[in-house]
Amino acid sequence: MQLSEDIKPLHHLLEASKFMVSDEIREKFQQNLKRFMIPKGRVLVDLGQVSPSLYFIEKGVMRTYYLRGSEDITSLLVSEGDIVCIAESFLLQKLSNEVLETLEDTTVYALSYDSYRKLVEEDAYMGKLAVKLLEQHLINFTDKVKVFKYLSVEERIAHYISQPSSLFRRIPDHYIATYLGTTPATFSRCLKTVPFEKSRP
Structure with a gap:
């Protein structure tokens, strides 16, 4: 199955920002990004x-999850170069039904909702850039739907751990298992049949 190229949106955004026509908008964009480090295990949105901000991940790992009964189900795994928020909550400024947390000590650039809205409304270039990022998010979401629709659990696991963006070895297996729609026990069993280097760093 052919999937789209794995693209890290932050890298594209920072590269594109070099070509902003307006020096004023470029400076405003940089001034509105607040850089800080978030310790492992911190909940940013409960x-x-x-969801108050967009987070541009410089270093580290984060996830979003929702509750199904007493079990938490990972809905998104992101790392260096990714942009993350609880999308529906952030864009509509409504209460979140998901949680955003760090899985490693994580360094981010944060852009508040008010700053985001002002930037995309005041500058046509930033508006187009936001559309491009949303388009890429939609493509990535469509690819995940294809993985779930056409691949077996074993094939999903093999596909995931072969991706450059895979967080396998960096986070607990049970987070990846729920993200791929399976149980930790099945994930562990399937790993035995997948051709990869099994030793942990």
Whole structure:
């Protein structure tokens, strides 16, 4: 199955920002990005909160998850070069039904909702850039749907760990298992049949 190229949006955004026509907008964009380090295990958005910012990940790993009964199900795994928020909560400024947390000590650039709206509304270039990022997000989401629709659990696991963006070895297997729609026990069993280097760093 042919999937789209794995693209890290932050790299494209920072590269594109070099070519902003307006020096004023470029400076405003950089001034609105707040860089800070978030410790491992910190919840940035909890259930029932409004997602306040876009986070551009410089280093580290984050995930989003939702609850199904007493079990948490990982819905997104992101790392260096990715942009993350609880999309529906951030864009509509409504209460979140998912949680955003760090899985490693993570360094981010944060852009608040108000700053994001002002930038995309005041500058046509930034507006087009936001559309491009949303288009790429949609493509990535469509690819994940294809993986779930056409691949068996074993094939999903093999596909995931072969990707350059795979967080296999960096985070606990049970997060990856729920992200791929399977159980930790099945994930562990399937790993035995997947051709890869099994030793942990």
